[in-house]
Amino acid sequence: MSILTTPSGQASASAPADAAVPEPDAMRERSTKPGGSARRRRRGPNAQLVVGGGLIALIALAALVSLVWTPYDPTHAVAADRLLSPSLAHPMGTDRYGRDVLSGIMAGAQITLLVGTVSVLIGAAIGVPFGILAGMRPKRLGVLIMGGSDVVMAFPGLLLAIVFGAVFGGGTLSAMIALGIGSAPAFARVARSGTLQVMSMDYIFAARAANRSGLAIALRHVVPNIGGMVIVQCSVNFAIAVLAEAGLSFLGLGTLPPTPSWGRMLLDAQQFLATSAYLAIFPGVAIALAVLGFNLLGDGLRDRFDPKMRNR
Amino acid sequence: MAVRLLKLLGSFVATVLVSTVVVFLLLRVLPGDPATVALGIEATPEQLAAWREQHGMNTPLVVQYLEWLGGLLRGDFGVSYVTGQNISPVITDRLQVTLILVGLAMVLAIAVAVPLGTIAAIRHQRPSGAVISAVSQFGVAVPSFLVGMLLIVFFAIELDWLPSGGWVPPSEPGEFLQHVTLPVIALGTVQASILTRYVRSAVLEIQREDFLRTARSKGLTANLALVRHGLRNAGIPVLTVVGLQMAGLLVGAVVVERVFTIPGLGSYLVDSVGNRDLLAVQAVVVVLVVAIVLINFLVDLAFTLLDPRLRRAA
Numbered sequence: 001m002s003i004l005t006t007p008s009g010q011a012s013a014s015a016p017a018d019a020a021v022p023e024p025d026a027m028r029e030r031s032t033k034p035g036g037s038a039r040r041r042r043r044g045p046n047a048q049l050v051v052g053g054g055l056i057a058l059i060a061l062a063a064l065v066s067l068v069w070t071p072y073d074p075t076h077a078v079a080a081d082r083l084l085s086p087s088l089a090h091p092m093g094t095d096r097y098g099r100d101v102l103s104g105i106m107a108g109a110q111i112t113l114l115v116g117t118v119s120v121l122i123g124a125a126i127g128v129p130f131g132i133l134a135g136m137r138p139k140r141l142g143v144l145i146m147g148g149s150d151v152v153m154a155f156p157g158l159l160l161a162i163v164f165g166a167v168f169g170g171g172t173l174s175a176m177i178a179l180g181i182g183s184a185p186a187f188a189r190v191a192r193s194g195t196l197q198v199m200s201m202d203y204i205f206a207a208r209a210a211n212r213s214g215l216a217i218a219l220r221h222v223v224p225n226i227g228g229m230v231i232v233q234c235s236v237n238f239a240i241a242v243l244a245e246a247g248l249s250f251l252g253l254g255t256l257p258p259t260p261s262w263g264r265m266l267l268d269a270q271q272f273l274a275t276s277a278y279l280a281i282f283p284g285v286a287i288a289l290a291v292l293g294f295n296l297l298g299d300g301l302r303d304r305f306d307p308k309m310r311n312r
Numbered sequence: 313m314a315v316r317l318l319k320l321l322g323s324f325v326a327t328v329l330v331s332t333v334v335v336f337l338l339l340r341v342l343p344g345d346p347a348t349v350a351l352g353i354e355a356t357p358e359q360l361a362a363w364r365e366q367h368g369m370n371t372p373l374v375v376q377y378l379e380w381l382g383g384l385l386r387g388d389f390g391v392s393y394v395t396g397q398n399i400s401p402v403i404t405d406r407l408q409v410t411l412i413l414v415g416l417a418m419v420l421a422i423a424v425a426v427p428l429g430t431i432a433a434i435r436h437q438r439p440s441g442a443v444i445s446a447v448s449q450f451g452v453a454v455p456s457f458l459v460g461m462l463l464i465v466f467f468a469i470e471l472d473w474l475p476s477g478g479w480v481p482p483s484e485p486g487e488f489l490q491h492v493t494l495p496v497i498a499l500g501t502v503q504a505s506i507l508t509r510y511v512r513s514a515v516l517e518i519q520r521e522d523f524l525r526t527a528r529s530k531g532l533t534a535n536l537a538l539v540r541h542g543l544r545n546a547g548i549p550v551l552t553v554v555g556l557q558m559a560g561l562l563v564g565a566v567v568v569e570r571v572f573t574i575p576g577l578g579s580y581l582v583d584s585v586g587n588r589d590l591l592a593v594q595a596v597v598v599v600l601v602v603a604i605v606l607i608n609f610l611v612d613l614a615f616t617l618l619d620p621r622l623r624r625a626a
Contacts, residue, residue: 150323151330154605156563159597163338166585166593243455247567250457251582270461270571273476277465284458291453 049300052235055293059286063109070103075258083276092282095268101279104260105286111261112290115176115245115254116238119157122180123237127187128230132218134188135195146192149185157182158244165253172255175248182244183237190233194226228305235298239291246287262287316616324609331601332384336377339594346590350393367393380594389595394587399595402580407599409479410569410576413495414561420500421507422554428504429511434538436516445512451505456564460498460571467494477573495572499564503557510553514546521545548619555611559604 066074071090078098086093092101130149134142155163161178168174198204198221207217248254249263257264262283269279347360347369355363364370368379383390389399428444435441468476474494480487518524519542527537566578573579577596584592 147323147326147330150327150605150608151334153608154327154331154601155334156560156604158566159563159600162566162581162585163335163593163597166588166590167338239453246455247457247564250567251570253582253585266458266461273461273465274469277462280458280461280465284454284461287455287458288450288453291455292450295449295453 046300046303048296048303052293052296052298052300055289056297059109059290059293060113062106063113066103066106066110070100070106072100072103074099074103074107074260083272085276086278093276093278095265095279096272101265101282104265105262105282107260108262108265108283108286109290111172111255111259112242112245112287115172115179116241116294118176119179119183119241120234120237122177123183124187124230124234126181127184127189128191128226130184131188131191132195132222132226135192135199136214136218136222138196142192145188149188152181153185155182157240158247161244161248162251162253165248170248170253170256172259172261175245175254179241179244183240186237187230187233190229191226194229195222198222198225228301232298232301232305235294235301239294239298242287242290242294317613320609320612320616324605327605328602331605332381332598333377335594335598335601336380339590339597340373340376346393384598390591392584392589392592394589394592399592402592403577403595403599406575406577406580406596409574410562410565410578412482413492413499413565413569413574413576414558416492416496417499417503417561417565418554418558420496421503421557424500424504425507425511426550429508430515430538430543432508432512433515433519434535436512444508448505448508448512451502452509454502454505455567456498456502457567457571459501460495460568463494463498464571477571479572479574479576495568495574498571499561499568502564503561507550507553507557511546511550514549515542518542518546548615551618552611552615555607555614559607562600562603 076099078094081090081094081098082096084090084094084098090100090102092105094100095104127149130145134145157179160182161175164174164178165171201221204217204221207221212220245254245261246263246266249261250267252264252267254263255261265283266280266287269276269283272279346367347363348355351359351363368376371379380390387400389403391398428448432441432444432448436445464476467474475491476494478491480491482488515538519538521542523545524537524542527541528534532540562577565576566581568574569576569578570582577599581593581596581600583589584596
């Protein structure tokens with residue numbers, strides 16, 4: 001229903017309710033001086049890409065290392081070590097069960113990346129084919145598909161995940177599926193608007209004249225041309241998924257204990273805010289850095305892939 | 313124009329109807345028997361059968377849906393299987409609380425974001441503009457419930473200036489303001505960060521428009537040209553984002569209400585999920601979904617009515 005998308009139809013992690021809204025950075029400033037700073041900026045390394053990629057690499061590294069090593073067992077309770085303030089032995093302190101917070105954050109990175117990856121894959125797997133179809137058959141079928149997309153858009157990922165929590169019980173799997181379905185409309189919109197642009201190109205007329213099938217045109221011409229936009233959307237939706245999973249786990253409907261998750265750690269921290277605020281700060285910073293990383297990566301990738309940005 | 317408005321209205325009604333079907337079906341596939349949830353595991357088969365009969369569970373699904381929809385249209389959400397409470401008054405009370413929270417958070421977000429975003433755009437090549445952009449980029453990444461927890465630590469626990477949670481109705485203005493301040497800041501600051509980025513981009517975009525150059529060539533200063541001609545045009549996309557943010561806030565409030573133990577719609581939803589109170593969950597979800605579709609419709613409508621290009625095209 002929402003008619004406002006960017007020319008490329010991209011939504012943003014900062015976009016409310018996963019809605020497709022005009023992406024602020026798609027309207028980024030151009031240099032007013034001919035041949036000025038915009039062109040020079042393109043030659044250097046893209047700062048957003050570097051910082052975003054660096055933050056995500058850090059989180060991915062923490063998740064990978066935690067598969068084989070953490071300072072302590074993140075699920076092992078030690079009654080004698082309850083609520084210890086940060087120290088050399090426990091750089092981020094311990095929680096009310098005596099579990100090491102740093103180990104929990106390292107292991108929690110696994111869940112964050114897992115939920116983000118799976119939900120983005122589900123969203124893209126549903127949204128992109130429907131979006132391409134809607135772009136290639138923009139009349140009746142396209143209208144029907146986008147009407148369906150409007151209905152799904154009425155169920156933001158977090159709300160859908162809460163409903164799934166009610167229906168199937170909480171848990172990582174239902175959260176991933178709900179967030180994936182919730183993100184599908186954003187992918188469909190991006191894929192549709194990209195496909196519409198591609199379908200107006202001369203080479204599509206040539207391919208049609210050469211009697212290529214719709215599937216062949218989609219695979220040979222549409223998919224490679226909209227790939228960049230879809231990758232940008234993946235990054236944006238990853239950030240949305242990280243925030244939503246944290247919120248869901250905070251409500252007790254996401255990842256279930258004893259599996260460490262950043263949102264759950266915040267929930268546990270809530271009753272110790274007066275005495276042990278660090279319990280909230282460390283997982284909170286981890287969530288913010290992950291979201292910031294994926295947002296910056298999305299912005300940086302958009303600079304790389306969006307032809308309009310490239311020409312600036 | 314009329315055709316476009318009718319199309320929008322038709323699309324709105326169709327989306328609402330299909331959404332209600334989705335909500336109804338989603339919660340009807342709930343594993344477990346609502347009769348057992350209501351009567352407990354010690355209920356006899358006869359009691360369970362009687363309960364199902366009494367609650368229309370034996371009728372075809374289409375009939376059940378139509379009865380439920382008819383109830384919704386009359387504002388009747390039914391009686392909770394778990395608490396025995398009439399759901400409609402609870403929804404009304406809770407919705408008021410959530411709407412106050414969301415409305416005030418949006419006002420705060422606009423009050424902060426419009427000046428900051430405009431300054432960031434005007435000074436985009438100066439350090440102050442860059443700082444605003446960087447802070448807003450970081451603000452977007454921080455979950456509002458984390459902001460809420462940090463506000464509690466600082467203002468409620470350390471400084472003891474404001475209460476850490478609870479709710480007092482606006483009929484007691486002093487107490488109300490004290491209780492509402494931190495949750496509104498928690499919800500509003502994150503939205504302000506998001507909106508700042510949009511305002512900045514919209515103003516930057518407007519600054520490059522020909523009509524602004526014309527205004528400057530007529531002798532207006534850059535700031536005066538922006539105020540007289542630019543902001544009005546930048547307002548259209550920003551207004552759209554504000555509308556969509558309202559929808560995001562409705563869902564975001566679910567978590568923030570939890571942090572501040574506020575008896576809003578979100579808390580009711582989470583409690584009902586915990587109690588497996590099917591009808592209550594269904595009622596809250598349908599209210600939120602219809603609200604979101606309605607907001608999207610109003611955004612589309614406002615966009616069509618406000619943008620002269622769309623108005624002419626329509």
